Structure formats: C-alpha cells, structure tokens
Amino acid sequence: MLKLKASEAKTTKSKCDEQLFELAKDAMSKAYVPYSRFNVGAAISTVNGHVYSGCNVENAAYPEGTCAEAGAIASMVLGGDTVIKDIYVIGKGDGLVTPCGGCRQKIREFSSADTMIHICGPEGVRKSLSMEELLPFSFGPENLKL
Numbered sequence: 001m002l003k004l005k006a007s008e009a010k011t012t013k014s015k016c017d018e019q020l021f022e023l024a025k026d027a028m029s030k031a032y033v034p035y036s037r038f039n040v041g042a043a044i045s046t047v048n049g050h051v052y053s054g055c056n057v058e059n060a061a062y063p064e065g066t067c068a069e070a071g072a073i074a075s076m077v078l079g080g081d082t083v084i085k086d087i088y089v090i091g092k093g094d095g096l097v098t099p100c101g102g103c104r105q106k107i108r109e110f111s112s113a114d115t116m117i118h119i120c121g122p123e124g125v126r127k128s129l130s131m132e133e134l135l136p137f138s139f140g141p142e143n144l145k146l
C-alpha cells in the first residue's frame with residue numbers, strides 16, 4: 001500500500017497531477033496480466049491529500065480477476081480515506097481506457113460532485129470526465145437514505 005501526504009511529494013497543483021500520473025503509470029507496469037496482456041494502472045488522490053494506486057490482477061479463473069481501479073480503491077479504504085478527488089486510469093493502445101461499468105459504480109461510491117476521472121495513455125491525459133459524465137443518473141449511498 002502506498003500512502004503519501006501530497007505535501008511530502010510535490011507542492012504545486014500541476015506537479016501533483018504529474019505525481020498521480022506517474023503513480024498510475026508505475027502501477028500499470030506492475031499489473032499481473034498473463035491472460036489479457038492488457039496492463040492497467042490507477043492512482044487516486046483524496047480530499048484529505050493522500051494518494052493511493054492499484055493495478056489489475058488477473059486470475060486463472062477469469063472472472064476472479066480485479067481491475068486497477070478496484071485495487072486502488074481497496075488501498076484507499078485501508079488507508080482510512082473515503083472521498084476521491086481525482087482518479088487517473090492508464091492503459092496502452094489507441095482507445096480510451098475508460099473504467100468498466102463495475103468500476104464506474106465502485107468509483108461512484110467514493111465520489112463527490114467535484115470528483116474527476118482522468119483517462120490516460122502512456123503519453124499523458126487523454127480525457128477528463130466528471131463522475132456525472134462517466135456515470136449519469138447513478139445510484140449511490142444517498143439513494144439508501146429514505
């Protein structure tokens with residue numbers, strides 16, 4: 001688990017974004033993907049100024065594999081954080097590596113109106129989306145408050 005105070009690493013906003021991009025890229029290089037050969041990395045910054053990362057981890061029983069976003073979220077919860085400020089997701093290839101449906105819902109659980117999802121390729125950010133753009137009309141914790 002990687003848990004850093006943002007202030008321990010970089011100070012400016014743009015450098016902070018660069019730090020997250022590099023964390024996601026490093027996570028991507030660690031992915032365990034013997035079946036798809038498709039590495040994905042994710043890095044999260046939280047409203048409390050902590051950062052976490054994760055990679056996809058596949059399994060011989062294919063459905064048991066986990067996505068990079070799920071790994072980063074599990075690390076975040078273990079670190080005591082529950083509100084995502086930014087999440088960077090990175091993969092290779094020409095297409096946008098947008099979070100899968102299940103991961104959209106997982107990110108949604110820990111999002112706010114300000115949460116941003118940054119879709120990256122090895123060269124940098126390709127597209128940035130709000131949670132509402134990524135998962136419109138979503139169901140979340142508020143829906144259970146009757």
Ligand code: THU
Pocket residue numbers: 033036038039040055056057058065066067068069097098099100103
């Ligand atoms: N994958 C992720 O890690 N995140 C996503 O949002 C999309 C897909 C992984 C799962 C699997 O290990 C590989 O990419 C190919 O689907």
